[in-house]
Amino acid sequence: MSFKTKDVVLSADRPKSLLIPKHADYLASYGLNKDDFEYCMTEYLRMSGIYWSLTAMELMDQTSRMPKDDIIQFITSCQDNESGGISASNGHDPHMLYTLSAVQVLAMYDRLDAIDVDGVVRYVSSMQQEDGSFYGDKWGEVDTRFSFCAVMTLSLLHRLDAINVNKAVDFVLSCMNFDGGFGSKPGSESHAGLIYCCVGTLSICNRMDALKADELAWWLCERQLPSGGLNGRPEKLPDLCYSWWVMASLSMLNRIHWVDKDNLEQYILACQDAESGGFSDRPGDIPDPFHTLFGLAGLSLLGNSSIKRVNPTYCMPQETIDRLRLEPQILLI
Amino acid sequence: MSDCDDNDAGWIFYKDRPDWSDVKPVPEDDGPTPVVVIAHSEKFEDVYDYFRAVLQNDEKSERALELTKDAVELNAANYTVWQYRRELLKALGTDLRSELDYVESVIRLSPKNYQVWHHRRVLVEWLQDPSHELDLTEEALLQDPKNYHAWQHRQWAMKTFGLYDTEIEFVDSLLTEDVRNNSAWNQRYFVHNNYTGWSDINVQKEISYTLEKIKFVKNNESAWNYLRGVLIHDKRGLNGNGLVTSFCEELYRNRCRSPFLLAFIIDACEDAIKKNEADGCHNAIRAIELCDALATKYDKIREKYWKYLSNRFQKYKSENGDNHSV
């Protein structure tokens, strides 16, 4: 076919096998290289940085290379006594995104006792609005991402009862578009990252039945480009993190076999940096912990046996989800 | 993103400024090592050491407001800086019009940043004045027609203040520029859903418009999706609109094999079967043929999906008996 597509071409000398030791070294020393100006400004999202790195290490069974005690102490110090929320770093304001990251990290360490759990529950439930949506912080930005943060955080704490789950689901469903996808707010364009958040919310709340599963899954499959990579919206370039969001959504929909797995695996492997370790968004770009996690998690969903099984809803090791006795819903075709 | 290595001439470090000598800078608490040790430029470190100090002392002053500007310039994505800036604006009673101009200039530099657009929204809410929002977002969208933040802000302003009148013309101009712009198609739907409504006449008008665009570029996922979206509001469904059916059949006769055309005909077949309206054009046997053609020839990468659909039509065929073989 001669249709012009925005895509990349995989070069012949790309990495074709998984370089686990390289990735572990990369994450263990991440940020120590003073020349990494690329990452000089990440204080404001440090909590998420810890979640990306730790989860990636967990999936590679290399957790011991992370400074566990320091991390737990740091998280404790980031909780705001007044609101109960957790911030990205010391001195910052609490936010739903970082509250979730902190709870995910502590859940993996089985150390949820290190924070005031009631405070977190109070904070998250205070963010729910009349229409069921959630604010991201006290300044009132609404986004389906925050709905997902809320239900994920509370379910990890076994405290979903603290919010109005039906209303939360109704709001997410009000963001469903004519193409079966979801955006950030009612009427916002469908976007693979936000589809993941919305499908994830429904998976946790056991309401996957409300989806137009075939239509949505087809839209998600359409994200696969000839290179094997997936984009996040029509006519955008492929990106490794979108590969995760699309694949995880398809896994919850029980339709991940609809994508061309071999092609996709080739794309993900090509995003590795064979020299420094780590994964990047596209082959040849600079790696970072965010894309490194989603590269490994994506390979796990594709069944790569040298990586631990990842749970598609939580983006955490399946063993953690099992230990917490959580059973996020997967559609039965 | 601003470069943290810039040493612009004339820059004076906060630690060397006499009017800041009363403040003790607060260095970054690095948290756990080594995951998070971060290389900072000297300027970045200096500004943020003083920002942390101001934050810790809860200092509400003009110089603090200026300091947040420097902090934003170094990292517009730092949400705490913006939050503190809003606290300062409130406490100092700053002229919000000039703040509107300021944030506009930051949006120009960082149009893909959550925090700047959020700050903008809060200001417009405080002022209850949306008169610049369409122009501002238009400018951002001309630069990047798929900028999600700009679209979100535009939709928010339109919905909150009822600014729908001229939107279809704007969407038209974007689609003339790039007929594959999915964001523009989505916006078109947004306007009809929230403003124009889906009267029969409007539905027909939108169908004609979309078919024209498909005639122009046939393999256009966004336009075909929009067509389905419009047909949700046509009670005759995907198979019952004569204009759409003859358009598709003509494309097919003229050897167009765009996967989106074939997929549309397949869905029309399913609609027909479900409503007991299967005929020579829309039936299970044809759908199976098309699915197989997609799986083996026209869209091999999604072979598994087409096989799944094909199986579904096999079931229809055996359940109901298909008396419309072509």
Ligand SMILES: [Zn+2]
């Ligand atoms: Zn990415």
